[in-house]
Amino acid sequence: MNKKVISLLLASLLVLTIFVGLVSTAGVGGQQMPSHSTSLAEGSGLSRTSNDSAPLNELTQDGSYKSTGIATSVSHASASGMQAPRGSKAQHDLISFVNCPFFVRCRCQSNDPTYYANKPAQLHRWNPLSSQWEKMRDGTTNTDGYVEFRSLKESKSGIYSYVITCRGDYSTPFKTLIIYPVIFVHGWLGSSTELFYPWTDMTQALDNAGFVKGTHYFVFNYNSKDDPRAAADNLQSFIKERKAFFHDRYQYDDCKFTIVCHSEGALVTRWYMEREGGAENVAQWIGIAPANHGAAYHELMPDVVLSILDPVIGKQAFKQRGTDSDIVKGLDDPKFGAKGLAHNVTYRVIVGNNINNARGFGSDIFPGGLSAVIFPNGKTWARLPGCTSPGQGCYYRTLRGDGLVANVQSWIDCADFRSYTGFDHVGLNHNRTVINYVLRCIENPNMRGQKVGLDTFLYPNDPDALYK
Numbered sequence: 001m002n003k004k005v006i007s008l009l010l011a012s013l014l015v016l017t018i019f020v021g022l023v024s025t026a027g028v029g030g031q032q033m034p035s036h037s038t039s040l041a042e043g044s045g046l047s048r049t050s051n052d053s054a055p056l057n058e059l060t061q062d063g064s065y066k067s068t069g070i071a072t073s074v075s076h077a078s079a080s081g082m083q084a085p086r087g088s089k090a091q092h093d094l095i096s097f098v099n100c101p102f103f104v105r106c107r108c109q110s111n112d113p114t115y116y117a118n119k120p121a122q123l124h125r126w127n128p129l130s131s132q133w134e135k136m137r138d139g140t141t142n143t144d145g146y147v148e149f150r151s152l153k154e155s156k157s158g159i160y161s162y163v164i165t166c167r168g169d170y171s172t173p174f175k176t177l178i179i180y181p182v183i184f185v186h187g188w189l190g191s192s193t194e195l196f197y198p199w200t201d202m203t204q205a206l207d208n209a210g211f212v213k214g215t216h217y218f219v220f221n222y223n224s225k226d227d228p229r230a231a232a233d234n235l236q237s238f239i240k241e242r243k244a245f246f247h248d249r250y251q252y253d254d255c256k257f258t259i260v261c262h263s264e265g266a267l268v269t270r271w272y273m274e275r276e277g278g279a280e281n282v283a284q285w286i287g288i289a290p291a292n293h294g295a296a297y298h299e300l301m302p303d304v305v306l307s308i309l310d311p312v313i314g315k316q317a318f319k320q321r322g323t324d325s326d327i328v329k330g331l332d333d334p335k336f337g338a339k340g341l342a343h344n345v346t347y348r349v350i351v352g353n354n355i356n357n358a359r360g361f362g363s364d365i366f367p368g369g370l371s372a373v374i375f376p377n378g379k380t381w382a383r384l385p386g387c388t389s390p391g392q393g394c395y396y397r398t399l400r401g402d403g404l405v406a407n408v409q410s411w412i413d414c415a416d417f418r419s420y421t422g423f424d425h426v427g428l429n430h431n432r433t434v435i436n437y438v439l440r441c442i443e444n445p446n447m448r449g450q451k452v453g454l455d456t457f458l459y460p461n462d463p464d465a466l467y468k
Contacts, residue, residue: 093174093175093176094174094175094176094177095176095177095179095210095211095212095216096154096176096177096178096179097178097179097180097181097246097250097252097255098154098155098156098157098178098179098180098254098256098283099153099154099155099252099254100153100246100250100252100254100255101150101151101152101153101250101251101252102152102153102176103148103149103150103151103152104123104148104149104152104162104164105146105147105148106121106146106147106148106164106171107144107145107146107147108121108141108145108147108164108166108169108171109145113145115167116141116145116166116167117141117142117143117144117145118140118141118142118143119140119141119166119167120138120139120140120166121138121139121140121141121147121164121165121166122135122136122137122138122139122164122165122166123135123136123137123139123149123152123162123163123164124136124162124163124164124165125160125161125162126160126161126162126163126173133163136149136152136162137149137152141166147164147166154176154178156178156446157178157179157180157283157443157444157445157446158177158178158443158444158446159175159176159177159178159443159444160175160176160177160178161173161174161175161176162174162175162176177210177443179216179258179442179443180256180257180258180283180284180442180445181215181216181217181218181242181246181255181257181258182206182211182216182217182218182257182258182259182260182442183217183218183219183220183238183239183242183257183258183259183260184199184202184203184217184218184219184220184260184261185220185235185259185260185261185262185265185268185269186198186199186219186220186221186222186261186262186263186265187261187262187263187264187265187266187289187291188224188263188264188313188321189224189313191221191222191223191224196426198262198263198288198426198429199219199429200430201429201430201435202260202429202435202438203217203219205435205436205439206439206442209439218238218242220234220235220238222234222235222268224264224313224314224317225312225313225314225317226314226317227316227317227320227327228264228267228268228271228317228320228321228327229271229320229327231268232268232269232271232272232275232276233276235268235269235272235278236272236276236278239257239272239278239281242255242257243255243281255281256281256282256283257281257282257283258282258283258284258285258286258441258442258445259273259282259284259285259286260286260288260438260442261285261286261287261288261290262287262288262289262290262429263288263289263290263291263295263404263405263425264291264321265287265290266287266290266291266292266410267291267292267294267320267321267327267328267331269285269287270285270292270331271327271330271331273285273342273345274331274338274339274340274341274342275330275331275337275339279342279343279344279345280344282342282345283344283345283346283445284345284346284348284441284442284445285342285345285346285347285348286348286350286438286441287347287348287349287350287410288350288428288429288434288438289350289351289352289402289404289405289410289425289428290349290351290405290410291321291405291409291410292331292349292409292410292411292412293323293328293332293385293408293409293410293411294321294322294323294324294325294328294383294409295321295322295323295381295404295405295406295409296322296323296381296382296383296395296406296409297381297404298318298319298321298322298323298325299319299322299323299324299325300381300395301318306318306319323383323409324383341412341413341414346416346445346446346449347412347414347415347416348415348416348417348418348441348449349410349411349412349415349416349417349418350418350419350420350428350434350437350438351402351405351407351410351417351418351419351420351428352401352402352403352419352420352421352422352423352424352425352427352428353399353400353401353402353407353419353420353421353422354378354379354380354399354400354401354402354403354421354422354424355399355400355421356421356422357377357378357399358378358422359378361378361403361422361424362378362403362424362425363424364423364424364425364426364427364430365403365404365424365425365426376397377397378399378403379397379398379399379401379464380397380398380399380400380401380402380403380404380405380406381395381396381397381401381406382395382396382397382398382400382401382406382408382409382464382465383395383406383408383409384396384408384458384465385408385454385458393466396464396465396466397464398457398462398464398465399462399464400457400462402423402424402425402428403424403425404424404425405425406457407419407457408454408457408458408462408465411452411454411456411457413454414451415449415451416448416449416450416451417449417450417451417452418437418450420433420434
C-alpha cells in the first residue's frame with residue numbers, strides 16, 4: 001500500500017472520528033436558522049414613514065439643497081408593503097423589485113393648512129447621466145396635502161433617488177433600491193438543522209439593510225443526503241411557489257431572482273438553471289466556494305469510511321459531489337448532455353485561498369489544532385482538468401483552495417471571479433468583505449466583474465499543479 005493511500009485512510013478515519021463527535025455535540029436539532037423581528041405589513045396601503053419633520057429644500061444649480069424652512073412629512077410605500085422594524089439600520093427608504101409596481105405617498109405641510117391643499121405636485125427622479133432631476137409624474141394634493149404617485153416601475157436594478165415638488169418647493173430626497181428577490185441555497189450539511197448553516201451573518205446583513213425575509217429574500221433548504229439533482233427538482237418547485245406568491249400578492253409576473261449559493265449548492269442551482277430550464281427565472285448567480293466541478297476529496301475518501309458514514313451523509317449522494325460524478329459531467333461535458341452556461345445569467349464566483357501558507361488554515365471548518373492535521377501544510381486536494389487516469393497523477397494538493405474545494409474546481413469560464421486570501425470554505429460566508437461584496441452584487445447585478453483564465457490555477461502559476 002503506497003504512502004498516498006495510507007495517508008488518505010488515516011485522514012479519513014480522523015475525519016470520521018471528528019464528524020461523529022461534532023454530530024453528538026450538536027444534537028438532533030443542530031444549528032437553527034436565525035430569527036429576526038422584521039414585520040411585513042399586509043397589502044400595499046400600509047407605508048413606511050421617515051423624515052417626519054424634514055424641511056423642504058430648494059434645489060440649487062449644483063445639485064445641493066438650501067432649506068426653505070417649510071416642513072414636509074413623506075411616506076414611501078412599495079407594492080410589497082414593507083415596513084422596517086424599530087431600530088432598523090435600513091440604508092434605503094424603500095425596497096422594491098425590477099418591473100414590479102410601487103407607489104410613493106407624500107404629505108406637504110405648512111403653518112397655513114391650505115397652502116399645499118389641492119395643488120399640483122410632481123415626482124422627479126435623479127438622472128446621473130445628465131446630472132439633472134427629471135420629472136416622472138404629475139399629481140395633485142388633496143385637502144390635507146397628501147399626494148400619491150402609483151404604478152411606478154423601474155426596469156433595471158439599482159439605487160434610484162427621487163424628490164417631490166409642490167408650489168416650487170422640493171422635498172428631502174429619498175432613495176429606492178430596486179432589486180431582484182434573493183434565494184439562498186446552502187451546501188453539504190448546511191441546512192438550517194445541520195452543522196454548517198452558512199447564512200447567519202449574510203441574512204443579518206440583509207436585515208440591517210432593510211430587506212425583509214419572505215419578501216426580499218428566501219432561504220431554500222434540502223436534505224444533504226439527497227442526490228443534488230433531486231434537490232434541483234425541489235428548487236424548481238420552490239421557485240414556482242415564490243413566483244405564484246409574487247403574482248397573487250403584488251401582481252408581479254416578470255419575476256426573476258438572484259441566487260446566492262454555497263459549495264454543493266452550486267451543483268443544485270446550476271442543474272436547475274442549465275438542465276431544467278430554470279435560467280429564465282434567474283438574473284444573477286453568485287457562488288461562494290462553489291463546487292462547480294465537484295470536490296476531489298469526495299472521490300478520495302475510502303469506501304469503507306463512506307459505508308460507515310452512509311446513514312449520516314448518504315454514500316451515493318456523497319459520491320455525486322466528486323469531480324468525475326454524473327452530475328459534474330452533466331454540467332461540464334456535452335457528451336453527457338451539458339448545455340453550457342446560461343446566456344442571460346450573470347455568473348459570479350467567490351473563493352478562498354491559502355497562498356500565504358498561513359498556520360491554522362481551515363480552523364473555521366475544524367477548530368483548534370485539528371485543521372493542521374486534516375489539512376496538512378494548509379493545502380486542498382485538487383484534480384487536474386482533463387485528467388482521466390489517476391495513475392497519471394490526476395490529484396495534487398494546492399494552496400489555491402479553501403481546504404475543501406480547490407479554486408480550479410470552482411472556476412468557470414467568463415464568470416466574475418473574486419479570491420480572498422486566508423479564508424477557508426466555511427469562513428468565507430462570515431467574512432465582512434465577502435458579505436459586503438455580495439450585497440453590492442444584489443443591489444447591482446449588472447456591475448462589471450473581473451475575469452481570470454484557467455491557467456491562473458495551473459503550472460507554472462501553481463507549482464503544485466504538475467502531473468506527478
